[in-house]
Amino acid sequence: MQEKKTRRSNEQRTKQTRSALIASARALFVEKGFTETSTPDIAKAAQVTRGALYHHFEDKTELFRSVILAESETVACEIEESTSTDMTPLEAMMEGANAYFEAMSVSGRPQLLLIEGPAILGHVEMREIDWRTGGEELRQGLRFMLEGKKDDISIAAMADLLSAMFDRAALAIAAGENSGPYKTVMNNLLRNLME
């Protein structure tokens, strides 16, 4: 009759608790935003106590950071998997763009990565995370496509501006706008960059 909870190694305990917290936090952050989400609620949803939360994360912001990092890495992986080495730079760009939109169509991602993230962690840190997780590929692609035509500074700026458009498109689509026009405009723009 006694509910002897299965014996778990510390490693397992940590992994499971952290996962549960990150998953529950993600859901609540998406639903109500960072500030409107309380640590008691997160703990409740993850079926642990606040003590566990504060044992594994320095504070609420640190937990948020973990959520963002996980989300960001997922997106980066999905983009990377969509492209292969035997594509032309343009093909890779186009495929990457599609993969990005696909990845960002997962519920809550635009909100987390493009709205809450910059507000809570700051635009500068979010930009760094972006670069580490996928944004660099965009710059690489541009570099190939514009070899010799532009200096590196301009290419960096262009990559930044381009990714701003991708982000805005993802947000608009998430907000209910028709995806067609946005995707068309983006595709045309990429193509025009090649000439």
Place this chain on the structure above:
Amino acid sequence: MQEKKTRRSNEQRTKQTRSALIASARALFVEKGFTETSTPDIAKAAQVTRGALYHHFEDKTELFRSVILAESETVACEIEESTSTDMTPLEAMMEGANAYFEAMSVSGRPQLLLIEGPAILGHVEMREIDWRTGGEELRQGLRFMLEGKKDDISIAAMADLLSAMFDRAALAIAAGENSGPYKTVMNNLLRNLME
């Protein structure tokens, strides 16, 4: 000897108190962000009590909204004043672009309008505010420039994406990046849209 505070009409009292609160709130929101700014601090800075704050604003968010609206309208005005009716659409666009960057170089504006705003008020409301205060002019300009070449839907999408680039450029510049490359890329892009 007694500090008889000058008799003020209710209209004056309201105007002064609200102004003081909005000004102090703006400064603190820029300095520490919305969530990290407390209403006691705002009231202290404005030299009124929290009672006054909650008398004039429904809650902290409503005060924030007022700050954002004021800021947004200022930017819109500065852009509008920069253009005149005797310019070609392209000229007006270019001038408007310059005016935007100029306006967004005021300390705290990118943070308020592009980061905190979307997070606190939501991306959808911020987009509406944007349209009411200046964003519409961008769409108008595009419509002129692309008369007949594109349908209205595409033009709306393009305007949105274009403004996303402007915003990102403003943020990058505010974050310390060199403004040159960003402005150059934006100018070239606008020019290329004309052909």
Place this chain on the structure above:
DNA sequence: AAAACAACATACACTTTGTATGTATGTGTA
């Protein structure tokens, strides 16, 4: 098995928010 450590749990002190209620100052009217 005992000590040591990691993973939690509980209790508390503090801050913050919004509201409810009280006071003062200005305003319309007789």
Place this chain on the structure above:
DNA sequence: TACACATACATACAAAGTGTATGTTGTTTT
């Protein structure tokens, strides 16, 4: 001018949330 009323503000309070300090249970090490 005096009174009634409305508006602007002040104070007090209840509820909720954050992070920390300290206690307890489970796991690992020796």
